[in-house]
Amino acid sequence: DGGITQSPKYLFRKEGQNVTLSCEQNLNHDAMYWYRQDPGQGLRLIYYSQIVNDFQKGDIAEGYSVSREKKESFPLTVTSAQKNPTAFYLCASSTGQGNYNEQFFGPGTRLTVL
Amino acid sequence: AQRVTQPEKLLSVFKGAPVELKCNYSYSGSPELFWYVQYSRQRLQLLLRHISRESIKGFTADLNKGETSFHLKKPFAQEEDSAMYYCALKAGTASKLTFGTGTRLQVTL
Numbered sequence: 468d469g470g471i472t473q474s475p476k477y478l479f480r481k482e483g484q485n486v487t488l489s490c491e492q493n494l495n496h497d498a499m500y501w502y503r504q505d506p507g508q509g510l511r512l513i514y515y516s517q518i519v520n521d522f523q524k525g526d527i528a529e530g531y532s533v534s535r536e537k538k539e540s541f542p543l544t545v546t547s548a549q550k551n552p553t554a555f556y557l558c559a560s561s562t563g564q565g566n567y568n569e570q571f572f573g574p575g576t577r578l579t580v581l
Numbered sequence: 582a583q584r585v586t587q588p589e590k591l592l593s594v595f596k597g598a599p600v601e602l603k604c605n606y607s608y609s610g611s612p613e614l615f616w617y618v619q620y621s622r623q624r625l626q627l628l629l630r631h632i633s634r635e636s637i638k639g640f641t642a643d644l645n646k647g648e649t650s651f652h653l654k655k656p657f658a659q660e661e662d663s664a665m666y667y668c669a670l671k672a673g674t675a676s677k678l679t680f681g682t683g684t685r686l687q688v689t690l
Contacts (some may be wrong), residue, residue, distance in 0.1 A: 477638040498676045509589065509624075509667060509682035517676055525677065557625065563676040568613075570678060 470494055473558050480570070484512070488543045488576045490558035499512035499541035499562030500570065503527060504555040508546050512574050513556075516541055545578060553580045583608040583672045587681035594658050594688055601636075602653040604668030612637050613671040614644055614651040614680065620664045628653075628666070638662070658688045 469493045490499065491551040498517045512525030516535040530536045530549025535541055541560075545552045555577050559570040606612060621656045629637045631644040631651060642653045643668040651668060659689055665685050669678040 501675065502680075507588075510680040512679070515677045520589060536582055554629060559625075561676055567678050569627045569630075570617075574624055 468490075470571055471523055471558060471560055471573035473556075473576050475576060476574070478576055478578045480578065482580055483547045485544055485546050486578065488545065488556055488578070490541045490543065490557075491539055492541075492559055492560040492573075492574060493539065494571060495538070496560035496571070497538070498561045499535065500559045500561075501531075501533065501543045502557045502559065504557055504575070510557065513543065522529070524534075525567075552578055554578060583612070583670055583679050585668050585681035587666075587668055587684050589684045590682070591604070591685045591687065592620055594686070595635075596660055596690050597650045597657050600653075600658045600662065600686065600688075601649070602666050602668075602686065603651065605667060606607050606651065606668075606670050607623050608649075608670060608672050610673060615669040615671070616640070616642055616651075617667045617669055617680075618664050625667070629659050636671050658686075660688050660690070662686060663675040663688045 474489045499511040500515040511527050513531050514533040519538050520539050522561035531545045557575050559571040561568050561570045586605045614631040618628040619625045634669040641654045665683050667683045
């Protein structure tokens with residue numbers, strides 16, 4: 468089951484620490500996305516990147532940072548400035564072009580702040 | 582800014598009954614609408630998109646621009662349809678999606 472991988476599956480962090488979530492894809496997709504999934508709030512876009520070396524803020528970017536140095540990789544750093552980081556994080560990728568722009572999702576990382 | 586509304590958090594139906602999951606959107610331009618589904622212990626995946634006008638697993642959805650709706654329908658619910666359903670909107674040329682809050686469909690015997 469390749470495509471998009473996220474690691475780790477579970478992550479625990481102490482308050483005040485930064486933590487980086489990994490997202491890798493082998494679909495040769497140009498666009499990649501990070502979402503946060505909370506009960507009752509659906510998926511909210513944190514950051515997205517439509518091409519290597521470029522990314523844009525989503526709806527809830529505060530307290531997060533990303534980089535896109537390689538086409539295959541789009542790591543997300545949850546910084547200590549994020550007030551409520553405990554959540555389920557989903558990464559996705561797509562071709563980024565045309566009308567048939569299906570997003571493919573990874574299995575997710577559950578982050579818990581202790 | 583665009584917005585997607587799914588008014589029901591939970592929809593419980595009996596097996597064989599019709600299903601309608603509601604989705605309304607607000608967007609000033611011409612949107613592209615999608616339904617994504619997440620089955621238990623599986624990844625979120627695309628179910629169908631309005632532009633394809635297709636029926637997937639017996640589900641259909643018609644874009645009604647007058648009512649700004651994209652409701653998901655199935656005439657006869659099956660147990661395997663139990664899942665979390667998300668409506669999503671793509672606005673303009675950007676590839677990002679705006680998701681609704683999701684509706685959990687529970688099909689019981």
